[in-house]
Amino acid sequence: MHPERWVQVRPEGLYVVPGDFYVDPVRPVDRAVITHGHSDHCRGGHGAMLATEATLAIAAARLGEGMAPSRQAAAYGETIRVGEVDVTLYPAGHVLGSAQVLMEHQGGRIVVSGDYKRRADPTCTGFEPVPCDVFVTEATFGLPVFRHPPIEEELRRLLHSIELFPERCHVVGAYTLGKAQRLIVELRRAGWDRPIYVHGALAAMNELYRGFGVELGELRPATAGAKGEPRRELEGAVVIAPPSAIADRWARRLPDPVICQASGWMRVKQRAKQGGIELPLVISDHADWDELLQTLDEVGAPRVWITHGREEALQYAARKRGYGAEALRLVGYDEEGS
């Protein structure tokens, strides 16, 4: 049966007809399969939610325990029957708990990637290519200008900058879920064993990651201490905060902060300059251009549906490689990629 017949684009999101459920719906629905805990993919108000255990925990931490009356956890690789569809979650390598959704129905296989990356990330399970007939891929960095350098290289630049400005504080903007914890763990691997200071908005996710066995080392709150007085102990320190906080009055209370941002967008100078970033760090939890194409080849699906991001370039490149590529006009996802 043709995949178009049993998967539809609706205002609520991607609807799977024979299973009567949505994948990452943007509006409240009866049954939802959720790829990962980022707010544009995982919203509250659904009747039933199927996701990995970590994603459910993240959802509960973010949205409250009442976010969905019925919750079902699936392990990676475990097949669960939903209506007339067999659903299996596979690791997507994006953030803790992130999954691709394999849906099998009458011999047809569709995989929805959710957000994914291909680089090793010590805080989550790595992406696994799953053979299928239709691969629904994200395209956040769907332009050939996006190629993420090795994270070690970016952290080297950060550590060098700390050496160069020992009296200043380096405050790094990083998404609360995933990026922040990955950054902390990678900093530890790069030898940074001093306490890392974190914005209050990060505390819950840090604790949750720790609960899933991710070692973060010593973290201290960045905001404690006398109001309005920059804290001496933050001189030469690394502070991690949500991207919204680094341009805010909050960051100005830190001692002469070097404003850094960890994001794939930092590759484009104009983006960094517009954000008032002094040290852009090209660190992303999404696949870059080369990896998007590499993934299409590894998955080998004859048909590719492209969701949020820069669809046209990826569609063009996928077609040149012989895939039947279409842009799926799904609305409601954060084009900026969280």
Added chain:
Amino acid sequence: MKPFSELLDRLLYAPARTSKLALLEDYFRSVPDPDRGFGLAAIAGTLSLRVAKSGVIRELVAERTDPELFHWSYDFVGDLAETAALMWPEQQAGRDWPHLSEVVVAMDELPRGQLTRQIASWLDTLDATGRWALLKLATGSLRVGASAGLARAALARYGGVEPALVEEAWYATAPPYLDLFAWLDGRMPRPEIAHVPVFRPLMLAHPLDDEQASKLDLAEYSAEWKWDGIRVQVVAVRGHVRLYSRTGDDVGPAFPEVVERVRFEGVLDGELLVAREGEVASFNDLQQRLNRKAVTPAMLQDYPALVRLYDILFDGEEDLRGLPFLERRERLEAFVARERPEGMDLSPLIPDTGLDELDRMRRSAREGGTVEGLMLKRKDSLYVPGRPKGLWWKWKRDAHLVDCVLMYAQRGHGKRSSYYSDYTFGAWQDGPDGEELVPVGKAYAGYTDEELKLLDRWIRDHTIERFGPVRAVEPRLVFEVAFDSIHPSSRHKSGVAMRFPRIARIRWDKPAAEADRLATLVDLMG
């Protein structure tokens, strides 16, 4: 190339001067000769490379990338060199980066055809930042918000010496500045400048407002006219003569008659003017001589140059900068009496008088005339390079204000390149179809970052046409424009040219129809 490209990248984003200084200092400390000297030259703008046209980038991109993908990418990134740098197919790691000195030398020596190939093979060894730096360097479009002055300040910090010492030595050395670094590293004495016509950093004045003026103890100050020309430093050492502008550029080639007539040895400070039989002409006349490549006999005849002297730094080899102003003034008068320099005269001192009289004189400085106000110099001020506090003041006549209408906006450079920050504004005149705007000036300073953002938004919302980086906007927004003076100009359609126009206020409230007419501006020329 790697440390250089990382330095450029960080300078581009560093907002504070102190950060830039630290970055440069770190570069000088960690990079060996001669690379660091070439890096320094690239940043200071003293590296005169044969540059490639941006067509070379397009050529390379066409060979290595898909045109459709390039189109989308360029559209997204907005900068040709950066787009090419980002999407250039990445090679396997492990190949050696070229040294900056290799790049500089090759760019100078390779024939054009080979240069393009060479650039491609360098690109294959670099990372994205390296490719960006290389393409910017190769196309001569390196703009990272660092000036020669900043680079010299960083050198002074690096060597732990007085900035003025570096400033002087700077003009006695050349890229890759091996002797300069040898001195700063303590391996050699300072490069010899006694026999070289080097630029001596200028002493500059602070602007004075009426309130500050009323608080000055006038008995401590000597007053003179502030001439409306360009500040020059005449340096004559062992038969070498230079005419330096206030930024240290040699403007001598544009004023050969001044240079040729120098017979003395010394360093003098004065104002370059156009004067006919001792009668100083307006700045507009001087304008005819500036920025001209070739000097014609007719220009020499019609716009003869004069240097009006007001200070002396060296008499022969004797350094007078440690003397108080009044003593230097005596030495200057003696110098002029002795040498009788041709094509130069003395700027007279204004006899000591009260504040009210000085204020009256300042205000009487006429539009289209030859003075812009008064200079007040402390009688005991030594010649201190830079802008020391409280020693020299410039007390300008009041600026003029007119209301003009925004016509075109252009993207800025550097820090402001993401905003429409350069503005062309016009005044009303009668046209064949009724009232029409004629452009009267351009300004890109005088507003806060907040205003800049608001303006940028307004411009994007009111664009009626786009030509490359320029947008034509609906004639609806009024600027209150301040300027120092206005002159007739045949190069402008309006027939007038403003000096130092800046946007004093944005009149969001004012209807465009109520802005000024060209005739009002013409009247101001007096």
